[in-house]
Amino acid sequence: MLESIDVTKKFVGKTAVDGITMQLEPGHIYALLGPNGSGKTTWMKMAAGLIKPTSGQIRYNNQPISIATRNEIAYMSTEPYFYDWMTVGDVGKYYADFFQDFSMERYDYMLEKMDLDKKLKVKSLSSGMMAKLKVAATMARDAKVYMLDEPLNGIDLLARDSVMNMILMAADETKTLLVSSHLVEELESVVDKAIFIKRAQFAGMYDVEALRTEENTSLADKYRQVFSDVEMGGIQ
Amino acid sequence: MLNLIKYEFRKSWIIKAIILVFTAVFELMFIGGTIFNNEDFLGMGIAFLSLTTICALFIIGVYGIFRLHKDLTTKQSYMLFMTPNSSYKILGAKLIENAGSILVAGLFYVLLAIVDFTFLMAANGEIREGIEFLNQILGAHYSVDTYGFVMVSLNLIVIWIFTIVVGYLAVIISASILSGRKFSGVISFIIFLIINGVVQKIHGIILELVGFDTFGFSTGKTVLGLVFDIVFAIIVYFAAAWIMDNKLSV
Numbered sequence: 001m002l003e004s005i006d007v008t009k010k011f012v013g014k015t016a017v018d019g020i021t022m023q024l025e026p027g028h029i030y031a032l033l034g035p036n037g038s039g040k041t042t043w044m045k046m047a048a049g050l051i052k053p054t055s056g057q058i059r060y061n062n063q064p065i066s067i068a069t070r071n072e073i074a075y076m077s078t079e080p081y082f083y084d085w086m087t088v089g090d091v092g093k094y095y096a097d098f099f100q101d102f103s104m105e106r107y108d109y110m111l112e113k114m115d116l117d118k119k120l121k122v123k124s125l126s127s128g129m130m131a132k133l134k135v136a137a138t139m140a141r142d143a144k145v146y147m148l149d150e151p152l153n154g155i156d157l158l159a160r161d162s163v164m165n166m167i168l169m170a171a172d173e174t175k176t177l178l179v180s181s182h183l184v185e186e187l188e189s190v191v192d193k194a195i196f197i198k199r200a201q202f203a204g205m206y207d208v209e210a211l212r213t214e215e216n217t218s219l220a221d222k223y224r225q226v227f228s229d230v231e232m233g234g235i236q
Numbered sequence: 237m238l239n240l241i242k243y244e245f246r247k248s249w250i251i252k253a254i255i256l257v258f259t260a261v262f263e264l265m266f267i268g269g270t271i272f273n274n275e276d277f278l279g280m281g282i283a284f285l286s287l288t289t290i291c292a293l294f295i296i297g298v299y300g301i302f303r304l305h306k307d308l309t310t311k312q313s314y315m316l317f318m319t320p321n322s323s324y325k326i327l328g329a330k331l332i333e334n335a336g337s338i339l340v341a342g343l344f345y346v347l348l349a350i351v352d353f354t355f356l357m358a359a360n361g362e363i364r365e366g367i368e369f370l371n372q373i374l375g376a377h378y379s380v381d382t383y384g385f386v387m388v389s390l391n392l393i394v395i396w397i398f399t400i401v402v403g404y405l406a407v408i409i410s411a412s413i414l415s416g417r418k419f420s421g422v423i424s425f426i427i428f429l430i431i432n433g434v435v436q437k438i439h440g441i442i443l444e445l446v447g448f449d450t451f452g453f454s455t456g457k458t459v460l461g462l463v464f465d466i467v468f469a470i471i472v473y474f475a476a477a478w479i480m481d482n483k484l485s486v
Contacts, residue, residue, distance in 0.1 A: 045485075048318065049317070050314065050318070050485065051485040051486070052482070052483065052484070067320050067321065067322050068320065070318065070319065070320040071320045075314075075318060077311065077314055079311045080311065081311040081313075081314040081315055082312075082315065083247065083312060083315060085247075094243070094315070097239040097242075097243075098239060098320070098321070
């Protein structure tokens with residue numbers, strides 16, 4: 001179980017995450033939803049051990065996030081992070097060198113499904129191809145927790161389908177999947193729980209099926225309801 | 237750890253390959269000048285080889301600091317800090333690769349200098365007389381002999397490695413503690429100068445206490461200097477890795 005206990009992260013002049021407390025159980029696919037700058041990415045990075053919380057603690061199976069938990073938690077950042085000199089094949093070798101749960105066979109399979117050539121240079125990839133590569137590298141691990149930050153960003157509809165299929169392939173009752181995205185409708189058919197983060201604070205966790213049956217509302221409508229008072233960037 | 241070292245080497249091998257190509261070109265110039273008695277080529281070969289030696293050690297070290305800065309301040313940092321490796325291992329791999337490269341490069345150039353010198357002496361007997369004359373002028377404290385040359389070179393290489401480790405610490409402080417604050421680069425550079433200054437001061441005091449002359453070469457002084465720099469490099473390494481482990485957010 002991944003547990004966030006009153007976690008706060010402050011940067012100079014800004015509180016990115018403000019006292020978030022929640023629990024993520026195995027066997028579920030969670031959507032992490034909220035407008036830009038609401039703190040989703042910062043929380044994920046803290047759970048991945050990349051950012052240190054200012055206060056509070058994130059625990060995995062009752063152990064604080066540490067070097068050891070990186071063996072269990074696979075994180076995919078929304079930004080490209082591979083070394084410029086790497087090819088698609090090098091990325092696989094790198095993961096295989098550092099993660100014992102990485103399967104090269106599974107990686108090759110995913111690359112094939114997504115039409116990615118191992119000889120391609122990482123720096124020459126389009127944003128869509130890069131998104132697919134990041135997902136393939138992350139999902140080729142046999143981790144206990146997968147955290148994918150905006151995996152559908154910048155990719156076309158067909159590529160989205162293959163990315164979602166890969167994500168679903170990893171799902172089982174022992175695993176926790178957490179996916180952040182702005183594309184609420186896209187996630188609605190895949191996730192069974194949704195976490196809302198509003199102005200750096202936890203704004204509720206909902207069972208998607210219960211929303212439909214008990215509140216007779218869709219996840220997208222719930223999103224609109226929760227964030228109706230939040231000023232969004234861009235054209236209103 | 238070996239995998240980390242492997243990838244650290246992979247990140248910097250192009251720089252090293254370029255340095256080797258330059259060295260090979262100037263070495264050919266030197267050999268050609270010696271064999272064909274062409275003083276212009278010989279002079280240029282010696283001058284450029286000397287310059288390449290200094291530049292090589294400088295570039296390898298500074299590039300190591302630059303790589304660390306990039307690995308801490310860009311998204312490529314995830315490649316290191318996502319993996320189940322502690323900061324001690326990550327920094328240790330960087331240090332071993334960089335210090336190892338400086339040491340290997342330093343020893344390579346020392347050996348090359350000895351080989352070239354011997355080659356030059358064999359080709360031109362007058363050089364030996366020149367060196368003997370030079371030793372007479374320099375007196376007891378300084379002498380141009382192979383042993384002294386190797387020891388002083390080794391000492392200089394270790395001092396340079398220590399300087400690099402302090403550079404690592406300054407970069408880590410800048411990225412971890414001063415991250416996002418105004419003048420963090422300037423402050424970390426000042427920290428770098430202060431640490432270096434303090435350590436050199438302590439070095440001087442210890443030499444005085446032990447009774448070694450500040451100037452001139454002696455085996456005891458060189459060995460003490462080596463031990464001193466290695467011990468301080470280890471202390472600075474642990475301090476830097478601790479800061480990374482406890483304060484760094486990437």
